[in-house]
Amino acid sequence: MMFSSLRSRLWLSYAFLIVTALSIVTIVLFISLFRNPFMYRQTTERLKAVQAVVLERSQEPDAPGISVVADRMARTFDVRILLFDADHQVEFDSSAKTEAGIHFPERRNLLRTVPIVRDETGRAWLYSVEKLPNGTFLMLASPRPNLSIVNLFSDEFLPIILIGGGIALLLSLIVAFLFAGWIANPLQRVVHAASEMPSVEAKPVEVHGPHEVRELTRAFNNMVERVQASQRSQREFVANVSHELKTPLTSVQGFAQAILDGTADTDESRQQAAQVIYNESGRMHRMVLDLLDLAKLDAGTADMKMSPFNLSALLHSIAEKFTPQSQRAGVKIEVNLPTNLTPLIADGDRMAQVFTNLVDNALKFTPHGGVVSLNVELDDHAQVKISVADTGAGIPDGEQARIFQRFYQADPARKGGEHHGAGLGLAIAHEIVAAHGGRISVRSRAGEGATIDVLLPLVPPNATTKPRKK
Numbered sequence: 030m031m032f033s034s035l036r037s038r039l040w041l042s043y044a045f046l047i048v049t050a051l052s053i054v055t056i057v058l059f060i061s062l063f064r065n066p067f068m069y070r071q072t073t074e075r076l077k078a079v080q081a082v083v084l085e086r087s088q089e090p091d092a093p094g095i096s097v098v099a100d101r102m103a104r105t106f107d108v109r110i111l112l113f114d115a116d117h118q119v120e121f122d123s124s125a126k127t128e129a130g131i132h133f134p135e136r137r138n139l140l141r142t143v144p145i146v147r148d149e150t151g152r153a154w155l156y157s158v159e160k161l162p163n164g165t166f167l168m169l170a171s172p173r174p175n176l177s178i179v180n181l182f183s184d185e186f187l188p189i190i191l192i193g194g195g196i197a198l199l200l201s202l203i204v205a206f207l208f209a210g211w212i213a214n215p216l217q218r219v220v221h222a223a224s225e226m227p228s229v230e231a232k233p234v235e236v237h238g239p240h241e242v243r244e245l246t247r248a249f250n251n252m253v254e255r256v257q258a259s260q261r262s263q264r265e266f267v268a269n270v271s272h273e274l275k276t277p278l279t280s281v282q283g284f285a286q287a288i289l290d291g292t293a294d295t296d297e298s299r300q301q302a303a304q305v306i307y308n309e310s311g312r313m314h315r316m317v318l319d320l321l322d323l324a325k326l327d328a329g330t331a332d333m334k335m336s337p338f339n340l341s342a343l344l345h346s347i348a349e350k351f352t353p354q355s356q357r358a359g360v361k362i363e364v365n366l367p368t369n370l371t372p373l374i375a376d377g378d379r380m381a382q383v384f385t386n387l388v389d390n391a392l393k394f395t396p397h398g399g400v401v402s403l404n405v406e407l408d409d410h411a412q413v414k415i416s417v418a419d420t421g422a423g424i425p426d427g428e429q430a431r432i433f434q435r436f437y438q439a440d441p442a443r444k445g446g447e448h449h450g451a452g453l454g455l456a457i458a459h460e461i462v463a464a465h466g467g468r469i470s471v472r473s474r475a476g477e478g479a480t481i482d483v484l485l486p487l488v489p490p491n492a493t494t495k496p497r498k499k
Contacts, residue, residue, distance in 0.1 A: 039212060043205030051194055068174045069155060073144065076157040076169040079106045083167065084159065096121045099167070109154070113166040120165065131170060134158065145173060215242045219249050226256065270320070277309035319453040326460035333464060338377035340413070341366050344403050347384050351392060359397035362388070365404045373413060374488050379461045384417065386454035387481050391419040394479070411487045418480040424473040432471060433459040458483075 083102045087095040099110040103123035109131075112121040117133035129148040134156065145153050153173040160166055215237045222234045233250040236243050284302035287293040293302045325331040348362045355362050373380075384403070391401045399420040406414045424432060433455050462469045466486050473479035 037209075039209035040202075040206050043208065044202055047198060047201040047205065051198055055194065072155045072171050072174060073157060075106075076108060076155065076171055079108055080157050080159055080167065080169045082106075083110065083169070084161075095161075095167070099123060107171075109170040111168045111170065113168065115164040117166070131168075133166065133168070146170070212242060215246055219246055222249070222253070226253065274313060274316070277313050280309045281306050316453070319457060322457055323453065323460060326457070326464060331464065333376045333379065335374055335376060337372035337374050338380070340373045340380075340405065340415070341370055343377065343381055344384065344405070344415070347381065347388055348403065350385075351388055354392060355401070358392060358395070359399075360392055360395045361400045363400060363402040365402060367405060367407060369407070370405060370413075371487065373485065375465050375485065376461075379465075383458040383461050383483065384415070386458050387417040387483075390454060391417055391421075391479075391481075394421040395419040396421060399478075413485055413487060415483045415485070416480050417483075418478060420478040423475045423477055424471065424479045425475060429471050429473060433469070455481075 079102060083095075083099055086092055086102070087098045092098060096112060099112065099121060100123050102108070103110045109122070109124045109128065111119060111123070111131060113133050114120050119130065119133075122128075122130070129150040129152065131146060131148045131154065134144070134146040144156050144158075146156050147153055154170040155173050156168055156170040158166055158168045215234070218234050218237075222232070233253060234246050236246045236250075284293070284305045288299060288302050293299045322331070344364050344366070348364050351362060388401060388403070395401055401420075402416075402418045404416045404418065406416075408414065459469050462483055462485065468484045470482050470484075471479060472482065
């Protein structure tokens with residue numbers, strides 16, 4: 030469990046990479062020191078210098094033969110000097126009695142950066158070759174220098190390398206630890222915040238760390254906001270349901286009690302009590318059905334029967350259905366349709382539910398002498414826009430964004446009236462339109478009425494299957 034945390038694993042990974050890199054550098058350094066190309070070059074340069082001296086001495090007027098000069102120079106400078114004829118055969122070898130014979134190097138060896146030739150026993154020699162004017166070859170050779178491990182560790186250069194490597198390793202491990210914390214600390218804060226969920230007091234995590242960790246933190250903060258918004262919505266939902274059921278239940282209980290204890294002692298009072306109980310129970314029944322409808326739409330399990338239907342006939346039938354109500358209210362209903370309106374693929378019953386809610390809502394808020402109009406427009410994007418407009422007082426700007434929320438009622442004065450609703454009609458309309466792949470919105474100005482726009486695709490996505498809420 031020692032290295033089970035992300036911080037320790039990151040630190041261990043960094044440490045492993047650092048140690049591996051330093052080890053590779055050390056191995057390469059040791060190989061370089063053992064091969065010691067500097068000593069090779071130094072030996073080669075010394076051979077070339079001796080070679081120049083031999084050639085210079087052999088060309089003096091009173092100089093003996095080149096072999097005599099070569100033998101003398103070989104003893105003086107402690108090198109091996111060989112003379113080869115034009116056929117690369119040995120004519121002279123200053124170390125023929127003490128060393129194994131050396132053959133003339135092959136052409137590929139002459140082109141090497143570090144010229145090395147091996148004698149008959151396999152011993153490596155560094156050499157330098159010069160062709161003489163008479164066609165023969167002068168070659169100077171010296172044993173390839175070897176660096177012992179003792180010399181390597183006694184060299185002043187190596188301790189400096191080891192000390193520097195140790196300091197670099199220590200600093201790298203410290204930096205690796207800081208980097209591991211830079212990554213792990215923001216994640217630890219996310220873990221701590223996640224452990225406090227679903228508390229309503231959970232706060233967003235401050236964004237820190239590398240790009241990926243920042244993205245994770247932002248995603249977590251967005252999730253926290255959505256969860257808290259959902260919790261608030263659930264609490265408001267429960268509170269609203271409780272509030273909406275409290276009034277009719279109180280009425281039902283009160284009038285039922287009046288019947289039971291004899292307070293309602295006349296036929297008229299009993300009839301009134303029964304009527305109130307019937308009306309309030311019907312209201313609760315409609316509310317429960319609306320809530321079940323919303324639950325199905327939320328879960329994406331509402332049964333949508335997609336098929337072509339006549340939008341024109343639907344809107345005219347809705348206008349006709351509300352004619353008695355509009356006549357009592359002194360409101361005129363108008364239907365304006367284009368001549369080239371094609372059948373719409375949707376659930377006709379659900380669309381009737383949407384526009385019934387919208388027209389009913391518009392009639393409630395339109396004063397006597399006003400107009401409720403149903404307008405249909407086609408656009409170039411295979412969409413149809415159905416607008417339900419009224420000439421009422423309009424919706425204040427601060428309330429327009431909330432009218433599709435559940436239980437929201439823009440006019441508190443209507444509460445308790447005979448036709449008082451629960452504030453679910455527009456919420457249901459919003460969910461049904463969304464399930465058809467459309468959008469619903471509101472346009473309104475104070476004193477100029479309100480317009481609800483429903484934008485639907487002519488062919489909704491997945492029209493052959495049940496639409497699922499996104």
